[in-house]
Amino acid sequence: MRVDIITVLPELLESPFSHSMMKRAKDRGLLEIYTHNLRDHTPYKQGQVDDYQFGGGAGMVMMPEPLAILLDKLKEDRAYDEVIYMTPDGPLFTQKTANTLSLRENIIIICGHYKGIDDRIRQHYVTMEISIGDYVLSGGELAAAVVVDSVGRLLPGVLNDETSALFDSFQDGLLAPPVYTRPADFRGWKIPDILLCGDPKKIDDWRYEQSVKRTKERRPGLMD
Ligand code: 6GU
Numbered sequence: 001m002r003v004d005i006i007t008v009l010p011e012l013l014e015s016p017f018s019h020s021m022m023k024r025a026k027d028r029g030l031l032e033i034y035t036h037n038l039r040d041h042t043p044y045k046q047g048q049v050d051d052y053q054f055g056g057g058a059g060m061v062m063m064p065e066p067l068a069i070l071l072d073k074l075k076e077d078r079a080y081d082e083v084i085y086m087t088p089d090g091p092l093f094t095q096k097t098a099n100t101l102s103l104r105e106n107i108i109i110i111c112g113h114y115k116g117i118d119d120r121i122r123q124h125y126v127t128m129e130i131s132i133g134d135y136v137l138s139g140g141e142l143a144a145a146v147v148v149d150s151v152g153r154l155l156p157g158v159l160n161d162e163t164s165a166l167f168d169s170f171q172d173g174l175l176a177p178p179v180y181t182r183p184a185d186f187r188g189w190k191i192p193d194i195l196l197c198g199d200p201k202k203i204d205d206w207r208y209e210q211s212v213k214r215t216k217e218r219r220p221g222l223m224d
Helices: 020-027 062-078 095-101 119-124 141-152 200-218
Strands: 001-009 032-037 050-052 060-062 082-085 105-112 128-130
Touching: 001 062, 001 141, 020 032, 020 141, 060 062, 062 105, 095 105, 095 141, 105 119, 105 141
Parallel strands: 001 032, 001 105, 082 105, 082 128
Antiparallel strands: 050 060
8 A cells, every 4th residue: 555645744754654563564565655745846935835814814724736736746656546634624534444445555645734725625636534533633644644553554464363453442343352461460450260261262252241341331332
């Protein structure tokens, strides 16, 4: 999968993809990430990429031209399956969205800043919008990192048996069960006996019960 990220703060996107699973995905050639500094593509002087909004009001808006120039350039070189705009007024990102995106070949992600991007870019280029939650971030970069991380780990060959996504919370509409590691008795806090019984079927049943219990208690909406 190839991901092209358009940003005014490429530095913000360096670290998130340089460790752990994302590093593994890149090293194995399963995930290619290219960040593009929008300022390098503006026709305006001094790297200007934003301007006051028509109609008045506080806050700057990202101008259409630098975005269009860069988007056209990218689309000249290959076909993209989605042009995604990260925005708090988009549809909420879920595991289902991550699963769907993990099947795409090439995607572009636009990170907004200030008051957002000129709406004509949303109308004429953007094919999908994503918000990662009902709160406002100062830019789309951290949200883009969240999306790329959750999609990247789903690419075949990134996870192994031990980290398999099949047992993730949300993958079957349920939260994950509690987990424990050594020691079995820590400060007198003991792990559930059943985990030591040695019967995989009993343990699976217990984990499933725990998943259902947790989901009912914490996120009843997921069960509908
Ligand atoms: Cl995608 N962008 C920004 N700026 N804020 C957000 C968001 C995105 N998702 C939730 N809050």
